[in-house]
Amino acid sequence: MQFNRISQKKYVGGSSLNYFVSPYNKKVDLKFPEEIKIYDTTLRDGEQTPGVCLRTPEKLKIAKKLDELGIHQIEAGFPVVSNEEQRSVKAIVKEDLDADILVLSRTKKEDIDAAIDCGVDGIITFMGTSDLHIKSKFKMKDREEILNVCINSVEYAKDHGLFVAFSAEDATRTDLNFLKRVYKRAEECGADRVHIADTVGAISPQGMDYLVRELRSDLKAEIALHCHNDFGLAVANSISGLLAGANAVSTTVNGIGERAGNTSLEELIMALKLIYGVDMDLNVNVLCELSKTVGELTHLGVPKNKPIVGKNVFRHESGIHVDAVMENPLTYEPFAPEMIGHQRKLVLGKHSGCRAVKAKLDECGIDVTTDELCKIVKKVKRSREEGKYINDKLFREIVKSVRGPFDI
Numbered sequence: 179m180q181f182n183r184i185s186q187k188k189y190v191g192g193s194s195l196n197y198f199v200s201p202y203n204k205k206v207d208l209k210f211p212e213e214i215k216i217y218d219t220t221l222r223d224g225e226q227t228p229g230v231c232l233r234t235p236e237k238l239k240i241a242k243k244l245d246e247l248g249i250h251q252i253e254a255g256f257p258v259v260s261n262e263e264q265r266s267v268k269a270i271v272k273e274d275l276d277a278d279i280l281v282l283s284r285t286k287k288e289d290i291d292a293a294i295d296c297g298v299d300g301i302i303t304f305m306g307t308s309d310l311h312i313k314s315k316f317k318m319k320d321r322e323e324i325l326n327v328c329i330n331s332v333e334y335a336k337d338h339g340l341f342v343a344f345s346a347e348d349a350t351r352t353d354l355n356f357l358k359r360v361y362k363r364a365e366e367c368g369a370d371r372v373h374i375a376d377t378v379g380a381i382s383p384q385g386m387d388y389l390v391r392e393l394r395s396d397l398k399a400e401i402a403l404h405c406h407n408d409f410g411l412a413v414a415n416s417i418s419g420l421l422a423g424a425n426a427v428s429t430t431v432n433g434i435g436e437r438a439g440n441t442s443l444e445e446l447i448m449a450l451k452l453i454y455g456v457d458m459d460l461n462v463n464v465l466c467e468l469s470k471t472v473g474e475l476t477h478l479g480v481p482k483n484k485p486i487v488g489k490n491v492f493r494h495e496s497g498i499h500v501d502a503v504m505e506n507p508l509t510y511e512p513f514a515p516e517m518i519g520h521q522r523k524l525v526l527g528k529h530s531g532c533r534a535v536k537a538k539l540d541e542c543g544i545d546v547t548t549d550e551l552c553k554i555v556k557k558v559k560r561s562r563e564e565g566k567y568i569n570d571k572l573f574r575e576i577v578k579s580v581r582g583p584f585d586i
């Protein structure tokens with residue numbers, strides 16, 4: 179059920195203001211980097227969501243949509259995984275999108291060769307640096323061994339003219355002095371960027387602030403953040419890291435990814451834009467469509483209460499809310515759904531009032547008396563409480579039962 183006839187002029191004071199966030203946001207002086215880059219990893223970490231497998235045409239479709247949004251870099255995949263994966267990456271490279279195309283590669287020569295063969299602009303090469311990873315994963319004796327492996331791969335990729343990012347996996351649980359040494363060596367070997375991977379989402383926004391400041395004072399290379407959402411802090415951690423001196427963030431559409439997922443692209447972009455006033459000049463009006471596309475192609479759907487893009491984000495049922503929203507949507511919405519290609523819906527149900535029902539009747543072109551309206555409202559509430567969803571068909575039946583057959 180959809181009646182979305184609230185005109186733009188209804189927004190505050192009839193002005194063109196289409197969002198309204200807390201004025202207290204501006205009370206604190208915050209300094210973001212001049213330029214923030216987003217490297218979206220929906221096609222790599224997002225695809226690593228258990229049960230998700232994207233074929234070439236699907237990856238291509240998502241890559242094109244990300245490019246339409248104006249994203250700076252797309253992490254298109256992990257070429258060494260399979261032949262199909264390599265075909266997908268090659269197909270994306272062939273599209274000649276505005277976004278730079280990066281791929282993931284281990285520190286192994288064969289991985290970097292696979293990336294070079296795909297014709298990508300750059301790689302993200304990674305290695306676990308925490309003692310936990312060194313001992314349990316690589317069965318290596320000590321940190322020095324790791325250091326050498328990392329360095330060789332950065333040099334090899336740079337020799338082939340690639341943009342090279344070196345990612346320390348589990349960086350947020352790595353000894354700080356060792357982490358500094360690894361990044362410093364990567365930088366000396368020509369790495370363009372170092373990535374802090376919060377692999378299990380284990381850091382706090384304050385911890386991230388500390389870590390990035392420590393690294394920033396030590397390094398010249400760009401610093402990027404790859405945050406996971408195990409505690410629901412991925413977006414907050416990313417923003418905290420940017421404020422501390424990082425200048426690139428990894429995201430995924432709908433926040434999909436391993437376990438609880440990654441920093442959500444749409445949440446990060448819209449929080450930066452509206453809450454913090456940092457506009458990256460992206461075509462945010464494609465966000466909803468992008469979210470829907472990824473939800474469908476991954477078969478993960480989009481949770482109804484997913485911030486920014488979820489169906490319920492602009493749905494209202496309670497009579498009190500609907501009344502206010504019809505007067506001015508900003509009473510119960512922080513921004514206009516049109517901004518991201520979303521749609522407002524007023525839902526009829528247990529909490530509906532006369533105004534919502536009247537608006538629906540108006541949309542159907544049905545005139546009723548006040549008495550009839552009250553009866554219809556009562557029946558709508560009762561039907562919902564009886565477990566029925568008030569769709570258009572049921573609504574018409576209710577109206578008919580109150581005032582007899584009608585034509586529209």
Ligand code: MN
Pocket residue numbers: 223377404406436
């Ligand atoms: Mn990850």
